[in-house]
Amino acid sequence: MKPRLPTLSALLAGLLLAGGLHATEAARVHASQAWIRVLPGDLPAGGYVTLANGGDEPATLNGAASTTYAEVMLHRSSRETGMSRMTMVDTLAIPAHGSVTLAPGGYHLMLMHATHPVKAGDTVKIELRFADGSALPVDFLARPANTLAPGDAGGMHHGH
Amino acid sequence: MLDGMSLGNSCTKPARLARLCLWPLLLAGILLLAACQRDAAMPWRLTDIGGHMPDLDFSLTDDHGKPVTGADYRGKVVLLYFGYTHCPDVCPLTLAQLHVVMQRLGPLADGARILFVSVDPARDTPQVMHAYVNAFDPRAVGLSGTPRAVEALSKRYRSAFTREPDKGDGQYEVSHSSAIYLFDRTGKARLLATPATSQDDLVHDLHLLLDPGIQP
Numbered sequence: 552m553k554p555r556l557p558t559l560s561a562l563l564a565g566l567l568l569a570g571g572l573h574a575t576e577a578a579r580v581h582a583s584q585a586w587i588r589v590l591p592g593d594l595p596a597g598g599y600v601t602l603a604n605g606g607d608e609p610a611t612l613n614g615a616a617s618t619t620y621a622e623v624m625l626h627r628s629s630r631e632t633g634m635s636r637m638t639m640v641d642t643l644a645i646p647a648h649g650s651v652t653l654a655p656g657g658y659h660l661m662l663m664h665a666t667h668p669v670k671a672g673d674t675v676k677i678e679l680r681f682a683d684g685s686a687l688p689v690d691f692l693a694r695p696a697n698t699l700a701p702g703d704a705g706g707m708h709h710g711h
Numbered sequence: 712m713l714d715g716m717s718l719g720n721s722c723t724k725p726a727r728l729a730r731l732c733l734w735p736l737l738l739a740g741i742l743l744l745a746a747c748q749r750d751a752a753m754p755w756r757l758t759d760i761g762g763h764m765p766d767l768d769f770s771l772t773d774d775h776g777k778p779v780t781g782a783d784y785r786g787k788v789v790l791l792y793f794g795y796t797h798c799p800d801v802c803p804l805t806l807a808q809l810h811v812v813m814q815r816l817g818p819l820a821d822g823a824r825i826l827f828v829s830v831d832p833a834r835d836t837p838q839v840m841h842a843y844v845n846a847f848d849p850r851a852v853g854l855s856g857t858p859r860a861v862e863a864l865s866k867r868y869r870s871a872f873t874r875e876p877d878k879g880d881g882q883y884e885v886s887h888s889s890a891i892y893l894f895d896r897t898g899k900a901r902l903l904a905t906p907a908t909s910q911d912d913l914v915h916d917l918h919l920l921l922d923p924g925i926q927p
Contacts, residue, residue, distance in 0.1 A: 630905075635802075637798070656801060697806070
């Protein structure tokens with residue numbers, strides 16, 4: 552963005568805002584319950600998050616990046632005829648006034664090659680990128696390997 | 712004739728009584744037999760594979776680098792699951808679920824072992840497997856081996872795995888069967904679960920397999 556055109560930018564932003572409550576896809580998407588399953592060594596980790604779209608238009612997630620991982624990919628696990636498979640996903644649509652959950656056993660972010668060791672309790676920033684070029688920075692909480700769900704503190708820490 | 716009749720009558724009475732008394736005894740006997748006949752009386756919630764799959768047998772290396780066979784796990788209830796450590800989603804989810812199941816079993820869980828068999832022999836060394844399984848549960852054992860040994864075990868349980876094409880950076884995925892096989896303490900294949908099986912059902916059936924008071 553050129554610093555010489557603040558008025559024009561403001562005008563453009565104003566025009567875009569006039570079209571809806573939120574101008575960009577990233578601005579109308581709200582992320583919650585973001586967490587990462589930390590695995591030992593440099594094994595690829597899964598990233599999970601719930602994305603809610605508060606706008607009147609759908610939003611399309613088409614990528615993600617982080618300074619903590621050399622590679623972040625959108626993947627989907629599936630189970631057909633008893634076989635577990637993983638496939639790469641190019642885009643994931645979040646319907647207007649709807650939500651999509653990236654959860655274990657389904658859609659997830661595959662996080663590869665950590666630039667520094669990530670341990671349970673750390674917060675990792677991952678930027679979610681949308682089809683219109685907008686980005687949403689989200690804080691993901693690193694959780695122990697044996698965590699089942701976002702509300703679960705990780706099996707090792709609570710005994711039954 | 713009369714004598715005969717009276718004789719006959721006096722004979723029928725105790726005989727009838729005896730028969731009446733024998734019926735409940737017989738019934739109890741039948742019920743006992745049915746109870747002894749395994750499976751028939753066991754209220755399994757998982758898929759019963761008793762008699763349909765061979766006993767636990769393999770020749771692999773555990774996560775301490777020690778050669779092990781199926782016989783080394785006799786005396787333990789075994790949960791056998793195929794996967795690989797570079798699997799970031801489904802394998803950790805399944806192992807985390809099994810960990811919670813083990814926790815719910817309390818001290819009984821010490822009588823069970825989760826055997827996580829790697830279908831990625833090229834990357835999963837005993838060292839990698841050790842760190843991996845212990846991140847989930849202290850009763851989990853990571854087994855690796857030669858491609859031939861892993862394939863033999865996989866085939867034995869009609870399981871399958873396929874190494875998907877390289878993504879160009881040396882990274883690849885392995886598609887694999889998601890079944891969890893349960894063996895009793897004598898190494899007999901008993902039950903089949905999937906990652907979709909509820910924890911309650913797994914806990915229920917493992918209780919039956921583990922409780923020394925119950926002889927499945």
